[in-house]
Amino acid sequence: MKEKTTKKILRMTNQRRVILEELSKIYFHPTASDVYDIVRKKLPNVSLGTVYRNLELLSSCRTIQKLDFGEPHKRFDGNPEPHYHINCSRCGRVDDAPIELKPELEKEAEKISGYRIDSHHISYSGLCPDCVSAPDQ
Amino acid sequence: MKEKTTKKILRMTNQRRVILEELSKIYFHPTASDVYDIVRKKLPNVSLGTVYRNLELLSSCRTIQKLDFGEPHKRFDGNPEPHYHINCSRCGRVDDAPIELKPELEKEAEKISGYRIDSHHISYSGLCPDCVSAPDQ
């Protein structure tokens, strides 16, 4: 049995399809456990392991994005296009940051770092509109 | 017994001092377990729990920075001044990104997002000089 580069073909299962559908519908960026809760409304028997496996698989295929804001749990973004994010330091909410891409930042860093740069990301932190106006500061 | 805002005073223990000293000496950004290994050379009986507690405490005091690159473990930076980071997607190494701060990015995002922005960070990902030139791609 020869070892070769095995390119796995992804099959479109019900579970995977629902995960993708739901991710594309929502405007916020859910955690794996949020996704589990959402998907379970459509597929009550889906398991948490399946949700984790699919989110991981889909992000390594670049079909979705895995986000990390230093919270204990990762978040997921159904939009695979590069864009920036902003998160609320009080309630943890994560939104898209409405600013245009800055590809020139990569050239600037590549010049002096010695790294071959593949990607960059800008993340903002602050208070979301709801938390700014909330009374219980 | 009245509940009041208790500002804990940080005592300079041996363990804490060595952690800070070692962090300030190294040019890379170690994980908690790296710090544990380094500190144990000076203080063989230090416990991993103490290292975690101190790294956490010192980052919440803004004496050091806690970094997160989506790896399973956090990394720490002895330099508390804002600056950007670059990490190697192959070996995990994390360095400072040699580009100047872009404070104007915050104003741009604040204008349209509705968030009150407190901070931003740029992270780069790519291959470090060693991995670029390594043969085993």
Added chain:
DNA sequence: GTATTTGCAAATACTTTGCAAAACC
């Protein structure tokens, strides 16, 4: 038909925590 995927439950990895003894100011 055959390789991928699932549900389940157990395992893992990193980090946090409770507690009594030790250390700091």
Added chain:
DNA sequence: GGTTTTGCAAAGTATTTGCAAATAC
């Protein structure tokens, strides 16, 4: 002296994995 900090070990939390049955193509 009184409070913070430590070492130890156990617990917690998010995620991953092994396996036999089910599913997709």
